[in-house]
């Protein structure tokens with residue numbers, strides 16, 4: 001076994017003008033993750049030695065990579081893919097044997113395909129990933145001789161009519177011998193239709209030098225599809241979500257309509273869970289068994305335990321929902337919400353940093369912020385915690401079996417001890433002891449002989 005050392009160069013300096021965006025193309029997210037980050041993550045599965053080629057004005061691309069071990073090479077002017085790889089050359093160590101070239105705008109490429117490419121390549125030879133596209137328009141075509149050996153790549157704009165009929169295309173993914181790169185890249189010229197330094201010309205150089213030229217075909221076209229405009233980006237994202245839906249269906253999860261299901265991150269779901277249409281899942285989402293997710297829910301960075309029911313139009317972000325709990329419809333669980341088992345959060349209830357013990361409920365129109373509730377509490381409709389005084393946030397703590405009557409205002413910091421009972425309509429500003437009734441409202445008085453105002457006919 002040779003321990004040949006591999007460096008990965010990700011080409012990402014292209015202008016990306018067709019995105020019509022202030023954001024560099026490679027930073028546009030596909031399914032919640034910037035395309036470049038997806039490519040770099042894939043590259044990491046093969047090597048720790050990763051170099052990204054950026055343009056000088058792509059400050060945002062560089063800052064996106066700041067906290068990583070990825071190195072950056074700057075291509076001063078965008079003079080073509082060959083020039084882009086040349087810009088990375090000084091950053092490639094002398095101990096490197098092979099250079100894997102990837103594109104920052106081909107986001108769904110899998111490491112397994114690259115492993116296959118590596119396995120097919122001799123250390124001193126070159127290799128590339130090709131694919132058969134039903135519509136190869138705009139892509140470089142693979143030229144082969146009578147024996148089927150690759151002889152070169154021709155760009156669409158330089159191709160003859162006959163060459164344009166070739167449907168085997170260059171994906172832009174290559175494995176190249178480090179030892180040849182100075183020579184080959186130095187020999188590139190701009191004598192072509194686009195006046196660019198074409199990296200593709202190195203394949204011809206390898207053939208001329210009698211080096212072995214290998215190729216693998218990638219049958220999964222989504223994996224090797226590049227993104228040039230927003231239409232291609234969203235088509236690829238749809239494909240990503242559709243595949244995740246198919247995976248879930250195969251694993252025992254019902255996704256009511258794979259075409260109306262969006263996943264923008266990592267999602268793990270257990271068996272017999274049912275997901276209705278038009279839900280969006282972002283970030284890291286973990287869902288247990290026999291959970292029901294109603295239509296039109298937006299769920300981000302959440303853990304939802306077995307048997308929970310999330311009714312339609314619920315928004316969950318940064319929350320945990322305990323087993324058997326019911327949430328929604330129209331509920332909003334914000335960051336730091338932690339529902340125990342068999343809790344109920346009903347319509348138009350907002351929670352933030354709220355911990356509810358088992359069986360506690362807030363069924364209608366409430367706000368629970370910076371609140372800790374014991375077990376078996378009931379928070380009536382219209383109740384809010386006044387957790388913010390304009391400067392700081394304050395906690396509200398309820399013991400077990402506390403009952404808060406409707407339309408109460410709980411002014412924090414506040415403590416309602418076990419089995420405390422708050423009369424409806426109260427404004428509660430200080431502690432209610434165990435088993436006590438707290439009443440904080442003006443006493444009602446009725447006025448005898450009061451006259452209801454009468455409508456007058458005169459205008460006033």
Ligand code: UD1
Nearest residue numbers: 011012013014078079080081084103104139140170172198
């Ligand atoms: C290139 C290939 C073509 C292949 C296609 C696959 C060449 C000459 N042609 O086409 O055979 O079918 O990719 O998508 O290589 N880039 C730079 N600096 C530059 C130019 C490009 O970093 O000066 C980067 C881009 O950011 C992109 C990649 O290189 O990530 C490919 O560039 P792009 O312009 O999309 O590809 P083409 O030249 O059209």
Ligand code: CA
Nearest residue numbers: 014080194196
């Ligand atoms: Ca180009």
